[in-house]
Amino acid sequence: MSKTVEEINRKIRTGKAVVLTAEEFKKLGNYESAASLAAKVDVVTTATFGPMCSSGAFINFGHASPGIRMEKILLNGVPAYGGIAAVDAYIGATETAHPADVYGGAHVIEDLVSGREVRLQASGKGTDCYPATEADVTLSLNDVNEAYLFNPRNAYQNYGAATNSENEKKYTYMGVLLPKFGNINYSTSGELSPLLNDPWLRFTGIGTRIFLCGATGYVAWSGTQCHLNRHRNARGIPLHPAATLAVTGNLKEMSPEFIRAAYFEKYGVSLFVGIGIPYPVLDADAAHDLLIRNRDIETEVHDYGKADHPWLATVNYEQLLSGEIELYGKKTRTAPLSSISKARQIAELLKKNISEGNFTLTEKIQDLPGSDSLNGLSTKKGARQ
């Protein structure tokens, strides 16, 4: 017997839907079959909270009088992209004024979401229709017109773990990697992670309504580098970084609890993004996919000590979460960059919102238009001539 999303939404609206977090659902899987769980449970909430560099926000500042065509834009000294209409800008999370700065676009976004004022400095050449050439004001999120997060690549479906074979520490976007395989760092929320609970993207697609940093957001498109044809294990889990999401949501509705600026030493600025996706338990197949456990999720350990990050080992998330893994006969400490406790908080909040009838599910409008392969970039001189 199967349900429809509309039937589940009717139950949500009348407060009768049975909603569980992914962890609660998986625990029940120890005692009950997928078919039995599909009959009893309507919605399962998944979540992740990790550093996602490919993030940023569009902001419309409103027109001054006389108007200015903003061509160069700084927010708290951080350059924002102004190569769009006169008072529109995009502030990228990783942008900084100078390469070594520890304050960047992500911090500007966190400041705005936290209600703090930000200094806007803009300049333009002056035109007949926009004669002003300079603007220098402070403003808050309440002062601007639209402000929405638009993250080109979030919520990776699986990601490789990182270690370092070299004699020196490596400072990476995967954190600090100690010399001589001193640690292994990983970055997904494992069995709580959204796209690992929907391995075939049956329910995640364009138009999917999600929790985004405390606000209601949407999947806008596939994320960049979205690879839909990775090798999978027997449980259907891609063994390599696979699907990704481009997501969007209203910055004005977000909470600093679920969006945080980050700085990775000697690497740069990034943004912790909190994403939650609810999945409908339409049938036994959906329940089966939602019952994946950390032991079912395999990923590869790569050596970031070498320039091309070669493969070293394949491990599963139960091993990674245990705190140590044996690598080359030596016990190696493992550590995450993605917060499981925050992901749990998001999954619980989403469960509460759905249970109280404040968040209904969507059917995807279209499959993610991902790719079956990924192009590299040849930097050899003349390679593309």
Add this chain to the structure above:
Amino acid sequence: MKQRFVFRFPTDTIGIPVSWHLIIDYGLKINIFNAYINAGEEGNLALEVEGPKSAIGAGIQFVRSKGVLAEPIEKHVQIGMKRCVHCGACTAVCYPGALRLHGETRLLQFNVDQCTVCELCTTACPLKLIKISFVE
């Protein structure tokens, strides 16, 4: 018992062989984790002292009597737990295991008794919430 301290040496105390006195005069076993001693500069020494409680008390009193400041390690480590997101990045570099994520709750736990003030966590924390300072 074991206790961990940070000794701060004003410039005029650099020449005093404090460690030697603690070992020979007070019978203490010492283990140095972190040291910065240079002539003409203020120095610091992070160490664990092991021995009977009375001997440790007497030894620390001697150190202080020589003008060297001796404070427990926890006075020098600050973790901004209110803003911590419990990502675990700091646990990746904590050799002695003072910073760990709880096995069930996955919340960050700090056990100062295992801290060696190596300072690696201060660079690993993406939110820059960990401060280790040898200057009061």
